[in-house]
């Protein structure tokens with residue numbers, strides 16, 4: 001991502017904040033895995049969106065209109081000894097030279113400097129409630145400013161939810177952001193394709209998960225957007241299955257929900273295919289149904305439609321098909337009204353996608369589903385899940401879990417499927433696996 005992109009975002013946010021305001025935004029912290037071992041660090045999405053700064057222990061402060069500098073970064077100081085052990089730190093010099101900050105201070109000086117920056121600022125933009133310890137610090141700083149009232153110092157009088165403003169910005173993807181999402185989706189789609197070619201009975205779920213990570217990492221996508229789900233047979237019916245420990249059986253399907261990140265932008269793709277390369281008749285009937293529902297839902301991803309249109313299209317197609325296959329009984333209108341499909345399809349058809357896999361942005365505005373606009377990206381991911389032991393369901397349908405998930409950009413015209421490189425028609429999958 002170009003430096004200009006981060007600058008544009010800060011400008012846009014500061015424009016919304018207006019003069020007389022200050023925004024305070026910390027990044028995430030390193031999480032302990034065990035004793036002195038940490039999980040790989042991933043910056044907070046909001047913080048990274050505005051800075052491009054990927055180190056832990058940093059706080060961004062934006063003060064629109066401040067003459068001595070509007071963009072201030074608090075970060076770790078350079079430390080030659082620590083850098084020998086743990087790697088490069090930008091330090092204050094780097095924060096200014098490489099990350100475009102107008103000014104930078106050591107993170108250890110935050111409590112001393114912040115109250116002064118708040119003076120004469122009427123409005124504080126801050127995401128209260130995300131980190132109780134940081135909430136407390138902000139309220140301490142405000143208290144310090146207020147205690148100087150008799151010296152004629154004015155403190156803030158209004159607190160605003162920074163995330164509300166920022167998350168609306170993040171919902172609309174720029175050209176550069178779409179390019180990053182397309183790169184992530186392309187790498188993940190290639191990885192899914194590779195898994196189809198490499199899969200065979202007797203392999204284990206973790207081997208496919210490992211091949212997926214390997215492919216993404218070889219393409220330079222260092223982190224996955226979420227832990228991969230690889231569920232063979234009945235495990236495909238567990239929505240967030242992450243054990244990935246079972247052998248893949250001849251005659252079963254395998255459901256793989258996996259996606260990598262590029263420049264902190266996520267992809268989120270699910271493909272389901274036969275372990276041995278050929279769908280059985282029952283598997284094919286259910287797969288065709290999910291695919292038909294997914295295509296109907298994708299076709300609703302158009303500007304002017306509302307957020308729930310794709311879901312309604314998917315539900316309608318699935319319910320119709322389930323009635324036809326005898327998995328549901330009664331009339332279409334009654335089944336839709338009673339939501340009897342939820343026995344086999346219990347989740348929604350998608351979510352916003354961006355820097356977070358379940359991305360930010362409101363789904364409703366003033367109680368009404370949001371209208372889709374160009375630049376928004378969402379997933380479309382209907383499924384059917386019929387676990388073993390389902391009462392009153394013919395044996396041939398049991399142990400089948402299917403989901404098909406793509407990442408779709410709303411454009412002025414037709415929906416743009418960013419993840420289109422991963423095959424999903426049964427014919428294409430069987431042809432690929434036969435090679």
Ligand code: GLY
Pocket residue numbers: 226257258268351357381405
């Ligand atoms: N991978 C999580 C989801 O599809 O929402």
Ligand code: MN
Pocket residue numbers: 257258268269270405
């Ligand atoms: Mn997914």
Ligand code: MN
Pocket residue numbers: 268350351379381405
């Ligand atoms: Mn998803």
